[in-house]
Amino acid sequence: MAKNNITKQADNFPQWYQDVIREAELADNSEVRGCGIVRPYGLKIWELIKAELNRRLEDDGVENVYFPIFVPLENLMAEKDHVKGFAPELAIVTHGGGEELVNKLAVRPTSEAAMYKTYARWIQSYKDLPLRLNQWANVVRWEKRPRAFLRWSEFLWQEGHTVFVSEDEARLEVDKILNIYSDIYKFMALPAFIGRKSESEKFAGAVMTKTTEIMVKDGKAVQGATSHYLGTNFAKVFDVKFLGADGKFHLGHQNSWGLSWRSVGALIMGHGDDNGLRLPPNVAPVQVVIIPIYKNDESKEAVMLYCENIKNDLAKSYRVKTDEREDLSPGFKFNYWEVRGVPLRLEIGLKEVESKSVSVFRRDKETKELINLSELKTSLENLMLDIHNNLYQQAKDFADSHIYRIESLDEIDGRLGWFEASWSEDPESEKMLKEKYSMVSRVLVPENENKAPKNKKCFITGKQAKHDWYFAKSY
Amino acid sequence: MAKNNITKQADNFPQWYQDVIREAELADNSEVRGCGIVRPYGLKIWELIKAELNRRLEDDGVENVYFPIFVPLENLMAEKDHVKGFAPELAIVTHGGGEELVNKLAVRPTSEAAMYKTYARWIQSYKDLPLRLNQWANVVRWEKRPRAFLRWSEFLWQEGHTVFVSEDEARLEVDKILNIYSDIYKFMALPAFIGRKSESEKFAGAVMTKTTEIMVKDGKAVQGATSHYLGTNFAKVFDVKFLGADGKFHLGHQNSWGLSWRSVGALIMGHGDDNGLRLPPNVAPVQVVIIPIYKNDESKEAVMLYCENIKNDLAKSYRVKTDEREDLSPGFKFNYWEVRGVPLRLEIGLKEVESKSVSVFRRDKETKELINLSELKTSLENLMLDIHNNLYQQAKDFADSHIYRIESLDEIDGRLGWFEASWSEDPESEKMLKEKYSMVSRVLVPENENKAPKNKKCFITGKQAKHDWYFAKSY
Structure with a gap:
């Protein structure tokens, strides 16, 4: 055990992961077995990932939709491979509004079976295609061996569900989405291995699955996101057909694709070290933390004023926070924000005030330098970029040297x-x-x-x- | 029935509401009784409301969190008024992962009972207070008489859950949040009547409820959002206590407050007319729609180029869309976007190209004017503001004259x-x-x-x- 209550990675990586999640206040156990609570610091990371992915999808013409959390069991049963894959993981609602339900409902484990009957109603002609919708939602897959972010019974994700006239168009989109997912991992400074899944590992009901695999720091893999070509498997079952330009009816070619808050798990395991999280600036809830250091009331006033000016200046460009807590030592605060992986820490005492400078600590390399106030903004820009690149390169070098x-x-x-x-x-x-x-x-x-x-x-x-x-x- | 398949408000207001939702493609019925599907155009309105409210709450220091969708039934049963209020509306999960559950779970109807045991664990001392968390989530309350957006069995909302040292602080926050809700309705150009609920109408388990009530265009009320002072009712049950500055343990004073996508229902009913939706610019998924009008290939080229330049210029400031569909007449398109309540429509034909001008139709007043291209940006700025103000004033005049x-x-x-x-x-x-x-x-x-x-x-x-x-x- 180190100063920070975190097990060393080399001693027990899964324990290190749990310790970091607890100490950085990313998540907590809930009252419901298998389900977790995502705390503000952890949820903010997910919100930053989500915002970037949503922007990318909207730019690509995908629109958001919301379907109910419940799926009639009979719909789920309709596609034989799909039900085989998901039946063991379902949560079943048997009572509603004080009465036993005649038709039992499943809490959605994924929404193919919830959406495609409606798609069949919406799609009449080839002019209605492609239909490209996405949903940000919670889904439930009962987990016997839960693990924070990576394997909770309930998780948040996005699920895209699209319909095309032709197989070619559908398969092109599978790759396009896969590349977007790969970019999202780059955004998190994580290199992804993208490509095809084997027949046994593909999505239940799909013709083909492509995946985004991340190597994490104990050499294991995390499946980061998947993009499926469903062929006409579901279209046959749910009658998703359209009148073609040739005047005949055809089955739609369908895809589905998803990225969840597992990505936060991959991020933690992909960059963290024995001192806790290391966050790339893009997904850091706090990008710069300012720690004021003073010994008496007189120095306090000068230091706090200096800190406030810097904070106000930086707040235009960064998510910045000053740790003003009175009853905690600078050393405690250094550790507190190191565990939380904040990319840059500014240490400001009388020395810095008097020399018109700032001591800047970067979390990724654990190095410190004194920077002139006049050069701070330019230096920070460069440092942010360099931290991102360094984290990416470290993860890439690790992966390349561990195959x-x-x-x-x-x-x-x-x-x-x-x-x-x-x-x-x-x-x-x-x-x-x-x-x-x-x-x-x-x-x-x-x-x-x-x-x-x-x-x-x-x-x-x-x-x-x-x-x-x-x-x-x-x- | 008018040209647009929408019942007149005066003939049957609830039917008008359903017709608008269908024709504007805001929402649809789902496979699950009582639950709806929110389509992209409707969901975008909610996302715009959500973004504004989230920004306001973050500015006020509230942090987002995510708790599980399931609540152990025994937790829900713990507060006697709370359970009386919600028991009849619960959806119950009895089976998970292929097995019957020993401890049955409710799908959260609201999260007091899901969160506060954990709050008790997080809160030790007065230094941990105030604790101000918010959750964007889906909740389920079984509805016997569902109505789109206003009364579906599942709905999306935010629920804030806060804990304070004193009753005074808690009650101050009740009003602060109420004012934020009132501002959110102003953002939607809707005046809200804010104030206290009666004892019978208050939230199940609360000491006091304050509400945001909207008068809609058939003179009925829609409860737009509520802000509750829970006192120590839940704190007693879930043991939410803290060590005070006085060295003694005290119960926390709690609030909860929520705004849901009912707000979209209030928006539709508060502004719509016999031609469909009328959207204030702040929450319009499309703020400006451009309709190109041409008779032959030659005029088409000139018109489309002109449209494209205007679109690119306006896209920097507005959500703008050109309706380029080939097989539909301008008249059809006019109606299509009127039903969808787009605040401004630009009609562009050869006449406009040649006179370097644009015909601008405003949805709220159904008036049209010719505006010089050189003045377009300034005019649009003024028009957007004027549309917002006009919609607000109309709603306010209606409310004031119908009490x-x-x-x-x-x-x-x-x-x-x-x-x-x-x-x-x-x-x-x-x-x-x-x-x-x-x-x-x-x-x-x-x-x-x-x-x-x-x-x-x-x-x-x-x-x-x-x-x-x-x-x-x-x-």
């Missing part, structure tokens, strides 16, 4: 990281891998999809390999 | 509007009024709270009257 090429199962060992292997894509082999090694395929990246596997033989079955895939344990 | 002073029950007749009467505040008399006249007290405004009633005798009971109250039918 190990293997040719056979024997080579899977305790190394932190992912394994790259040539694989037959045989579902049975993946099942075995999951059971014996707690590991599945994470993603087939485009570079590997577009070339022959390095080894002709599958590393598990010895049969013909199809591509080089990444395999990893995951959260 | 009738009565001295006895006999005077209650079919007049559109509210009745003002001197009242004893006797709960039994209010019950009778509700049963026989479908009417209850709406609000005691501060002007009437701070003076003696005009009549010493209660208009119902003949007993001693306490104040002059407003009474009305409501949605």
